[in-house]
Amino acid sequence: MRIGELARLTESTPRLLRYYEQQGLITPRREANGYRAYDEYLVDRVLQIRGLLDAGLPTRIIKQILPCLDAPRTIHFTDATPEMLSTLECETDRMTRRIQCLTRNRDAIREYLDVVKSLA
Amino acid sequence: MRIGELARLTESTPRLLRYYEQQGLITPRREANGYRAYDEYLVDRVLQIRGLLDAGLPTRIIKQILPCLDAPRTIHFTDATPEMLSTLECETDRMTRRIQCLTRNRDAIREYLDVVKSLA
């Protein structure tokens, strides 16, 4: 599929898809005419990228994370350097803290909303 | 306490504390000489702000969220306009999606790391 269709399917824009590519997050093939050609599986990948961006992770980190998440467990151990592994350790910790913070605050807001609603 | 101490306690910087103030997230008193004076409870508040920022929420939203989270349940119903309530509803939904996305990806990374480690 071409860039416009992928943009529609992922609620993004061609501009962003080119940006993600430039950041090394996706690598579409090219048609003979130079147009980018995206495989089906990239729909999920882009949705995942957008989810992680929305959750506050920078593309730099997302780029490191993505290879660990490929459904076919073709783990590339060659590129799994020790520093990268420790980066991932740190990052999962940060994600856990984010999750806790978000959960705590979301629940508090929910509670607030429930109280307000119960008085309506 | 003064701005430098609060910055140390919250792992932030004076610059950021002034920024949060400018965005209406905190409102320190002033000493006679013009220095900002921060009460103890602001330590937690700033930590919360930084947690939410790190989780990807913008100051604009955090500003709306904070009043719902004050421990002494002095809910100000006067300013709880309908639009604000629906904003909060939307925001809790977004937070839930973020939490799910982060959890899913963190678990996948953990799993990856476990596999790699089991081969070491």
Next chain:
DNA sequence: TCTATCGTTGACATCCATGTCAAGGTCCAG
């Protein structure tokens, strides 16, 4: 009293994710 350390404000710089626009190429439908 001098100097270091901290505070003040304001301006400018930076990084990142995004938008927007220009100039041009591709392709299909009429």
Next chain:
DNA sequence: CTGGACCTTGACATGGATGTCAACGATAGA
């Protein structure tokens, strides 16, 4: 073969969170 819809690259703009710097005031210790 022409017009419109889509693609290309590249440049410039923007908004939000943060750094940095300048010029100045306050305070405390040698």
